[in-house]
Amino acid sequence: MSRDTDTTSGAASVAADRTPVLVVDDDPSMRAGLRQWMRLAGFEPVEAVDAEAALGRIDAAFPGCIVSDVLLPGASGVDLLRRVKEIDSELPVVLMTGHGDVPMAVEAMRQGAADFIEKPFDPDLLAAVVRRAVERRRLVLENRALTRRLQDLNGLAARLIGESAQMRALREQISHFAATDASVMIVGETGTGKEVVARALHDLSARAGGPFVALNCAALPETMVEAELFGHEAGAFTGAGQARAGRIEQAEAGVLFLDEISAMPLALQPKLLRVLQEREVDRIGGRGTTRVDIRVVSAANMDPHRAVSQNLLRQDLLYRLNAVEIRIPPLRERGGDARLLFDSFVNRFASDYGIEPAPLAADDAAFLLAHDWPGNVRELRNAAERYVLNTPMGAPALRTLAGGARDMEDMRRHGRLRDLMEGYERRVIADALRRHGGSVAAVLAELDLPRRTLNEKMTRLGLTRGDVDPSMDA
Ligand SMILES: Nc1ncnc2c1ncn2[C@@H]1O[C@H](COP(=O)(O)OP(=O)(O)OP(=O)(O)O)[C@@H](O)[C@H]1O
Ligand SMILES: [Mg+2]
Known part of the structure; x- marks a missing residue:
């Protein structure tokens, strides 16, 4: 799909509030009549002279319906109906049959036509038939959008x-x-x-x-x-x-x-x-x-x-x-989600490492909700991993496991070089900020850093002046 959402060509080039109705007839005067009746009934007529042209103007997202003569040069209206059903079995097709052509009408309905109408017809009757087909189409598309959204949301809820x-x-x-x-x-x-x-x-x-x-x-x-x-x-x-x-x-x-x-x-x-x-x-x-x-x-x-x-x-x-x-x-504003996330991470790591997870102690459960999780979900995930890994030795209190990459002792034991470096940088900068009461100017001087570099590092490491001294503005 292109990034242009304001499509200005093809069948979709219709006023936003007018549903398109594709009229298919090789007779120009018939098309002119259909065009006028459809406009009067509040639809946007789109025209085609034969089945081929008609098929070029629709796809599975076509929001309206099709009104086609049965007798067309080349492929018939019933052939068109069949091929439309291959594109979208719920795209309504209304067929216009000759007067008294009952067998044709029966065949059309059998093939899945939304309706048929005998020529010559009263324009009001045609408008009513089209309105019914279009309304059905609208419901089908609404339903599909809803289903798709629910599927998306279900998939998302797992991620x-x-x-x-x-x-x-x-x-x-x-x-x-x-x-x-x-x-x-x-x-x-x-x-x-x-x-x-x-x-x-x-x-x-x-x-x-x-x-x-x-x-x-x-x-x-x-x-x-x-x-x-x-x-x-x-x-x-x-x-x-x-x-x-x-x-x-x-x-x-x-x-x-x-x-x-x-x-x-x-x-x-x-x-x-x-x-x-x-x-x-x-x-x-x-x-x-x-x-x-x-x-x-x-x-x-x-x-x-x-x-x-x-x-x-x-x-x-x-x-x-x-x-x-x-x-x-931030995680601290998500209420009980910390528990939900922790349980799901513990389950995942337990199965990854083949370790039977220990039930959570009341203290730990309380800690999960009370801790402010400055490293958010990543910190929680790390704590869950350590919790699982430590379980065989007798699970330690969760509060000793939180702190994520902030804890140098812990990182010395396992961690990627980048995480180790980040942890070190974070500790040095946080420490300097604390000692200087949050004064960025003093920290710049002591660490001999350009302001931009310090800003970048603080951003990357998730540090704010407010983190180190609540009296400073963040
Ligand atoms: N709601 C969530 N459910 C499950 N896992 C999550 C959720 N939010 C984050 N995670 C996991 O937490 C970790 C951190 O997430 P992510 O890398 O997207 O954070 P980030 O905001 O990009 O962090 P940073 O600012 O440090 O780049 C990842 O392992 C991610 O899969
Ligand atoms: Mg990120």
Whole structure:
């Protein structure tokens, strides 16, 4: 599907509130009459002279009905009926038969015609027959949309666990906005599930068959972001041996996920804005532009409006990125979901590791709900994994397992280098902020960091000044 939702050609080119009725007749004067009657009855006539032309104008999503003469040049109206039923067995076809042609009418009904009408007919009768068929069609399509939505929501509930009102609303939002091509910005603290949401938006959309290409703006050195995003021609710069498509081009017909958008280098932001406006991309060192058809989903740890006021994000870019803003609540605001998530993670890890999980002690259950989970679902998931792994030795109190990647002792035992480094950085910065009472200026001086770097790190590590000293504004 193209990103243009305002289709202006083909059978769908009708006024939004008028249901199309496809009239098929080779007799021009008959078509003129049908056209006029359909307009008067409040429908939008679409015309075809034979079965072939008619079939070119419909698909399984056709919102109206078909009115066809039985006698057509080439394939007959009954043939047309049969082929329409192959496209969508619930697309109503009304056949016009010659006066007294009872056997034909019987055959038409047997083949699944919605109705038939004998020529010559009273226009009011035709309008009534069409109205009935169109109404039936509307119900069928409504029902299908509802079924699809319920299926989406069921699938989503397994990926995005939570029965709190906030999580239900979040799933509704996702299933709704997945159907559009609007740019979505996902805002939420670290570990709240932004990537899960971004992937769900892709998987439930018409672009599901296309790629999901992610770029974490904070994870790359600033100097590399441009080449990664925009690609380059051969020899565009030292080391650019072969031409390479950037992530933007790689996401063609799919979704480009720009993670941690407030870490997007400022100098690149106008260039990215241009891609979003013009829907075309220039490679570095390239001589021409390539058109791209992508949907952009972005994510931010910090409030993007705050990122704008801190000069991390250009306002014009923000407005291109957040046509829709989806906010994911922190885990501490999701009530009993912490328990639900914990149980489901414990079950999953228990079966992965082949360990029989211990029943949860009352203290642990209370802790789950009382803890503020600064690392959100990721922290909870890590705690659940440790809980399962420690069960054979006698499950320790959950409060000693929480804290996720913040706990250096724990990470020394198992962890990826990146997590270890992040944990270390987080501890150093949080410690400096605490000692300086949340004064960013003092921290910049002590750690000898540019402001932008510190801002980026704090964002990436989910640190705010308010985290370290509740008296400071966050
Ligand atoms: N509602 C949920 N149900 C099940 N698993 C979840 C849910 N939310 C998050 N997760 C899991 O928690 C972990 C963190 O989620 P994710 O990576 O999407 O968070 P994030 O918001 O992108 O974090 P960060 O800001 O650190 O990048 C992942 O393992 C993810 O699968
Ligand atoms: Mg993420």
